[in-house]
Amino acid sequence: MATGAAPARFHRAFFVGALTIVAVLALWWVATTGTRWLNPLRLPAPSEVWAALQQILDRGYAGATLWQHAMHSLGLVARGFAVAIVTGIPLGLLMGWSRRAEALINPIFLLLRPIPALAWIPLAIVWFGLGDTGKVFVIWLTAFVPAVINAFTGVRNVDPVLIAAARTQGASTAQVIRHVVIPGSMPLIFTGLRLSLQASWTTLVAAELVGAFFGLGRVLNIAGQDIFPGMIIVGMVAVAVCGAATTWLLGLLERRVLNWRQAI
Amino acid sequence: MSEIVFRGVTKTFRLPKGGDFLAIDTTDLRIEEREFVAIVGPSGCGKTTLMRMAAGLEFPSTGSVEVGGRAVRGPGPERAVVFQQFALMPWKSVRENIGFGLMCKGTPRAEAEAAIAHYVELMGLAGHEDSFPHQLSGGMQQRVAIARAYVMNPAALLMDEPFGALDAQTRIVMQEELVRLARRNPRTVLFITHSVEEAVYLADRVVVMGRKPGRIIETIDIRPLRESEAWESQPIEEVMDRPSFTQMRSRIWKLLKAREAQNA
Numbered sequence: 001m002a003t004g005a006a007p008a009r010f011h012r013a014f015f016v017g018a019l020t021i022v023a024v025l026a027l028w029w030v031a032t033t034g035t036r037w038l039n040p041l042r043l044p045a046p047s048e049v050w051a052a053l054q055q056i057l058d059r060g061y062a063g064a065t066l067w068q069h070a071m072h073s074l075g076l077v078a079r080g081f082a083v084a085i086v087t088g089i090p091l092g093l094l095m096g097w098s099r100r101a102e103a104l105i106n107p108i109f110l111l112l113r114p115i116p117a118l119a120w121i122p123l124a125i126v127w128f129g130l131g132d133t134g135k136v137f138v139i140w141l142t143a144f145v146p147a148v149i150n151a152f153t154g155v156r157n158v159d160p161v162l163i164a165a166a167r168t169q170g171a172s173t174a175q176v177i178r179h180v181v182i183p184g185s186m187p188l189i190f191t192g193l194r195l196s197l198q199a200s201w202t203t204l205v206a207a208e209l210v211g212a213f214f215g216l217g218r219v220l221n222i223a224g225q226d227i228f229p230g231m232i233i234v235g236m237v238a239v240a241v242c243g244a245a246t247t248w249l250l251g252l253l254e255r256r257v258l259n260w261r262q263a264i
Numbered sequence: 265m266s267e268i269v270f271r272g273v274t275k276t277f278r279l280p281k282g283g284d285f286l287a288i289d290t291t292d293l294r295i296e297e298r299e300f301v302a303i304v305g306p307s308g309c310g311k312t313t314l315m316r317m318a319a320g321l322e323f324p325s326t327g328s329v330e331v332g333g334r335a336v337r338g339p340g341p342e343r344a345v346v347f348q349q350f351a352l353m354p355w356k357s358v359r360e361n362i363g364f365g366l367m368c369k370g371t372p373r374a375e376a377e378a379a380i381a382h383y384v385e386l387m388g389l390a391g392h393e394d395s396f397p398h399q400l401s402g403g404m405q406q407r408v409a410i411a412r413a414y415v416m417n418p419a420a421l422l423m424d425e426p427f428g429a430l431d432a433q434t435r436i437v438m439q440e441e442l443v444r445l446a447r448r449n450p451r452t453v454l455f456i457t458h459s460v461e462e463a464v465y466l467a468d469r470v471v472v473m474g475r476k477p478g479r480i481i482e483t484i485d486i487r488p489l490r491e492s493e494a495w496e497s498q499p500i501e502e503v504m505d506r507p508s509f510t511q512m513r514s515r516i517w518k519l520l521k522a523r524e525a526q527n528a
Contacts, residue, residue, distance in 0.1 A: 169365030170341035
């Protein structure tokens with residue numbers, strides 16, 4: 001619950017943060033434009049980045065406008081992430097609830113888990129080509145692991161006395177799972193989803209760098225080949241903005257689902 | 265018919281390093297219909313295990329436990345349990361927590377609402393129906409747990425140190441309220457506590473248990489004393505100041521101490 005001092009502290013933190021960003025931008029301008037300490041081929045001036053942004057917004061770059069590239073990347077992350085939620089969370093819940101399911105599935109999981117998701121990219125290209133399917137596949141692999149582990153741990157962390165209490169009130173197994181186990185696992189499930197989402201963007205950019213027809217990773221790749229530092233910065237910032245936006249959306253959903261934790 | 269009968273009950277636990285540990289030695293105990301029995305004893309005497317057997321959360325190694333003439337095979341809503349740790353679902357409101365068992369049973373909504381409202385009123389929870397448990401004090405949370413137990417209209421009430429986690433003042437208030445509630449809604453009650461005072465004040469009969477191994481040392485009927493002195497018409501602090509009360513308390517203390525001395 002908000003105390004009287006909290007909003008004031010928040011405003012001060014916000015102010016200090018904004019000041020830091022302005023200082024960094026000013027330093028950037030001074031180093032690249034004001035004094036020309038830095039070679040513009042290493043770090044472009046703010047004006048060059050601005051020009052690159054204008055170019056990709058108006059005329060497009062690497063085959064599409066910034067908007068089209070970003071929507072394409074977002075779409076891939078959304079699909080991979082959605083498939084990971086739909087497959088990973090139920091699997092994690094099942095493994096958490098049933099020791100038998102854990103014994104059955106865990107060995108496969110332990111075998112596949114040490115393989116970094118990025119190492120799957122070549123195989124994904126061999127299997128699915130450079131199109132969307134391969135990228136959704138590697139994003140799914142990336143997001144799947146934290147989704148499973150955290151749903152699993154979430155179930156194991158549910159207070160056994162709550163399960164006992166529900167049973168003494170006559171709850172069936174299905175009712176125990178629906179009203180006790182799943183809500184009790186939700187905080188950790190969301191922790192897993194946040195990790196999944198961050199990892200999804202990393203994997204997406206890597207997969208698009210390796211080979212793609214559209215997407216923010218493709219913009220970065222072509223800008224690198226063209227030695228176009230301004231456009232590289234635009235691509236990096238665009239990835240960051242997309243990542244932050246999706247994380248923010250996930251946070252909104254989390255606050256909604258975990259509304260009972262708000263006042264703690 | 266809701267008497268609780270322990271017949272030749274023993275409980276052995278397998279120790280992790282091998283060998284067996286006899287937690288409860290051959291125990292016979294019969295709690296009559298609508299009788300309030302408190303079991304008092306040191307930690308490790310098996311008093312909670314006895315309660316959990318009546319609840320169907322644990323099973324005897326030998327012997328049998330029957331409630332209302334039927335062998336206990338698992339938990340059920342006709343045997344309501346109040347846990348020391350309250351065991352409320354943090355993601356459900358006070359109303360939903362109280363109504364959970366009714367929902368599991370499929371009680372019609374209007375009927376459930378009326379029953380919930382009745383116990384909300386009786387337990388002094390009015391105005392908190394939509395709060396989440398963590399927004400309430402410990403005493404209020406335990407009121408919710410007691411309301412949740414009574415709302416099922418159970419044949420037997422099993423209480424496992426229900427006031428053990430409360431501060432001294434709250435505890436006294438709750439003890440007094442439980443006496444009031446028990447008089448209005450007489451039930452078969454098995455009440456576990458390690459407070460001798462609490463046992464003498466609340467119970468019709470006090471069962472004194474010792475440990476190593478856990479067994480009943482003595483059973484003391486408090487009813488003659490309570491009825492001749494009309495405890496129920498006096499405030500708790502006056503009852504606890506009476507010479508007869510303090511004598512009864514020290515008599516039980518001596519029993520417990522003598523048993524511990526034998527073990528030492």
